[in-house]
Amino acid sequence: MANAFVKLIDIYRFGFQDSRLFRRLLLLIGIKLFIMFAILRLIFFPDLLAGKSEREKAATIIENLTTLPSAGLGAE
Amino acid sequence: MQSISELMQVVDWSRAQFAMTAIYHWIFVPLTLGLGFIVAIMETFYYKTGDAFWKRTTKFWMRLFGINFAIGVATGIILEFEFGTNWSNYSYFVGDIFGAPLAIEGIMAFFLESTFIAVMFFGWNKVSKGFHLTATWLTAIGANLSALWILVANGWMQYPVGMQFNPETARNEMVSFFDVLFSPVAMNKFFHTVSSGYVLAAVFVVGVSAWFLLRRRENQMALRSIKIASVFGMASILLCVFTGDGSGVWVSRTQPMKLAAMEAHYDGSEGAPLVAVGILKPEAERTSNEDAFYFKIEIPKLLSIMSAHDVDAYVAGINDLVYGNPERGILSASEKMERGRVAIDELARYREAMENGDSETMQAIARKFDPQTDEGKEFLSEYFAYFGYGYLQSPEDIVPNVPLTFYAFRVMVGIGCLFILLFAVVLWTGYRKSLERTRWLQYVMLWAIPFAYIASMAGWVVAEVGRQPWTIQDLLPTVAAVSRIDATSVMVTFFIFALLFTALLIAEIKIMTKQISIGPKNE
Numbered sequence: 001m002a003n004a005f006v007k008l009i010d011i012y013r014f015g016f017q018d019s020r021l022f023r024r025l026l027l028l029i030g031i032k033l034f035i036m037f038a039i040l041r042l043i044f045f046p047d048l049l050a051g052k053s054e055r056e057k058a059a060t061i062i063e064n065l066t067t068l069p070s071a072g073l074g075a076e
Numbered sequence: 077m078q079s080i081s082e083l084m085q086v087v088d089w090s091r092a093q094f095a096m097t098a099i100y101h102w103i104f105v106p107l108t109l110g111l112g113f114i115v116a117i118m119e120t121f122y123y124k125t126g127d128a129f130w131k132r133t134t135k136f137w138m139r140l141f142g143i144n145f146a147i148g149v150a151t152g153i154i155l156e157f158e159f160g161t162n163w164s165n166y167s168y169f170v171g172d173i174f175g176a177p178l179a180i181e182g183i184m185a186f187f188l189e190s191t192f193i194a195v196m197f198f199g200w201n202k203v204s205k206g207f208h209l210t211a212t213w214l215t216a217i218g219a220n221l222s223a224l225w226i227l228v229a230n231g232w233m234q235y236p237v238g239m240q241f242n243p244e245t246a247r248n249e250m251v252s253f254f255d256v257l258f259s260p261v262a263m264n265k266f267f268h269t270v271s272s273g274y275v276l277a278a279v280f281v282v283g284v285s286a287w288f289l290l291r292r293r294e295n296q297m298a299l300r301s302i303k304i305a306s307v308f309g310m311a312s313i314l315l316c317v318f319t320g321d322g323s324g325v326w327v328s329r330t331q332p333m334k335l336a337a338m339e340a341h342y343d344g345s346e347g348a349p350l351v352a353v354g355i356l357k358p359e360a361e362r363t364s365n366e367d368a369f370y371f372k373i374e375i376p377k378l379l380s381i382m383s384a385h386d387v388d389a390y391v392a393g394i395n396d397l398v399y400g401n402p403e404r405g406i407l408s409a410s411e412k413m414e415r416g417r418v419a420i421d422e423l424a425r426y427r428e429a430m431e432n433g434d435s436e437t438m439q440a441i442a443r444k445f446d447p448q449t450d451e452g453k454e455f456l457s458e459y460f461a462y463f464g465y466g467y468l469q470s471p472e473d474i475v476p477n478v479p480l481t482f483y484a485f486r487v488m489v490g491i492g493c494l495f496i497l498l499f500a501v502v503l504w505t506g507y508r509k510s511l512e513r514t515r516w517l518q519y520v521m522l523w524a525i526p527f528a529y530i531a532s533m534a535g536w537v538v539a540e541v542g543r544q545p546w547t548i549q550d551l552l553p554t555v556a557a558v559s560r561i562d563a564t565s566v567m568v569t570f571f572i573f574a575l576l577f578t579a580l581l582i583a584e585i586k587i588m589t590k591q592i593s594i595g596p597k598n599e
Contacts, residue, residue, distance in 0.1 A: 008194055015198025021139070021591070022197065025146035028583060035576060036153055040569070049164060054245070059427070061168045061246045066424035068083070068467055068556055 085563035087554050090162040093570040097154050099533060100577035104148025106532050109223055109270050110277020110312070111141045112216030117304055123209045133297050135200070136596035137281065142197055143591060147584040154573065162566060166547050166557035173239050173250045174229050181225035188218035224266050231262025233548050235330045241460060243426045243445050261326050268319035271312045272532055275495060278309025279528035282502060284592055286521035294595055295512060303506055310499040313492065321382070328383035328391065331549060333474055334542035336394045337481040339379055340368050344401060348391040350378035353486070356479050365393070398471050409471035416466025419459040464546060467556040476544040484537035491531035498524055
């Protein structure tokens with residue numbers, strides 16, 4: 001199993017060494033993942049339910065679902 | 077507390093953002109789904125014949141597959157972020173059911189694709205021919221299995237089955253994985269969607285090959301690629317037609333409003349005709365079948381056949397579904413809204429009892445949500461089944477954007493029919509060995525590529541716009557599914573994503589066209 005994993009890593013390593021096109025694509029994937037995880041995820045995607053227990057999460061969602069300002073439910 | 081107008085801004089911008097992200101994501105996905113199999117078929121020829129021509133041809137198309145895969149990889153991650161941030165009520169409400177297929181998809185995609193894709197691209201001359209071929213097939217199958225799990229999740233949203241609502245956790249919990257996975261809507265959606273991806277990939281291969289013929293380069297590679305792609309494309313489009321027929325039947329049963337909107341069918345009727353071509357009047361003037369169109373060409377009885385495989389079947393119209401039709405046992409939307417509000421009120425009472433520690437009331441309400449009790453069975457089928465209607469402001473809210481759904485359906489079907497003709501002509505011309513000389517057909521093949529993408533997008537517009545206002549059919553409209561966040565932040569991220577995805581698309585087109593112009597490489 002470990003040998004197969006090492007062989008797989010080697011295939012990737014030598015593959016990228018041999019191909020300029022795939023090195024460029026790898027760079028592009030790296031930039032994209034950096035933008036998605038380091039910038040968008042941290043700055044623009046705060047987890048609204050983070051730090052809450054399951055019971056608190058349920059209470060928040062039930063409150064959201066039962067106090068919507070539509071169809072006469074909850075406060076306008 | 078947000079006002080209704082502020083909330084609707086969040087809904088609109090969140091929907092726009094999700095639609096834009098999904099559209100850009102879907103630009104890359106269908107080509108991956110189909111091209112993987114076409115490449116695997118080509119490599120199988122190489123494996124069986126040992127002819128270096130097939131190896132060279134396989135490597136060329138594999139390079140294009142790799143570019144598309146690399147640019148498209150992980151664009152779907154943003155969609156998953158958006159579930160948690162813009163649609164947190166939805167994500168929590170369905171988390172257990174929606175999360176399971178997505179988690180399987182993530183694990184499967186990572187292990188299967190990341191392992192075998194390396195062998196596929198870089199393993200030539202490093203592993204045996206048989207192992208390499210297996211890796212190529214497994215990469216193609218892995219991509220399609222990933223699509224299966226995503227489409228199972230989407231199918232569940234269109235036809236929620238195999239779950240039970242728990243008022244304590246405010247979640248729908250999965251009670252039957254089998255029902256979710258093998259839901260007829262999910263299965264039909266999977267085969268229809270992937271087969272449309274195969275058609276797109278076949279058109280792409282045919283079109284790029286036509287470019288080589290027009291340039292009088294790589295004629296042998298182009299002709300043989302066209303042969304494989306057009307056979308693959310014809311088989312795929314027939315599967316697409318067959319599953320499309322299944323979709324019609326299931327949409328009629330589970331989402332009758334979507335079918336009515338697809339057809340701008342206002343008054344229910346038996347032996348309903350299908351509008352083959354038509355131009356719709358503005359919304360205010362469309363009140364019945366007679367005054368909905370400036371002009372139309374109808375095919376008698378076809379809508380009834382499409383919806384139930386019965387020439388005389390009754391097809392409910394928009395008016396029946398909004399205002400009710402007691403003769404046909406169709407409840408009005410306002411009646412469903414009343415019942416939905418009863419279900420929401422029960423949930424609110426449960427929350428209040430929970431806060432007050434009133435366990436007696438909590439138990440009494442919990443029994444209403446328990447399908448094992450008679451009281452529960454009645455409440456779930458008579459009230460909770462319309463839970464989402466309780467959030468609507470007027471009965472007309474259940475009508476999706478009719479012109480967009482109507483025209484998108486015709487674009488999808490129209491282009492699909494043209495592709496059947498295209499593949500038939502290409503196969504016939506190839507059989508007559510006159511493809512190399514038929515320049516007009518080569519231009520048609522090349523210019524068919526963008527139309528494959530347009531048809532593919534139109535299909536998603538029908539599926540997703542047509543099911544509005546629901547995120548989960550009948551249970552949760554977009555207005556209840558959206559997070560209580562600021563519309564401005566959604567608007568800002570919308571434009572950031574638009575820039576990011578447009579840059580990626582430009583990068584793909586530039587890299588792809590450059591590699592196509594380089595052509596297959598000699599070893």
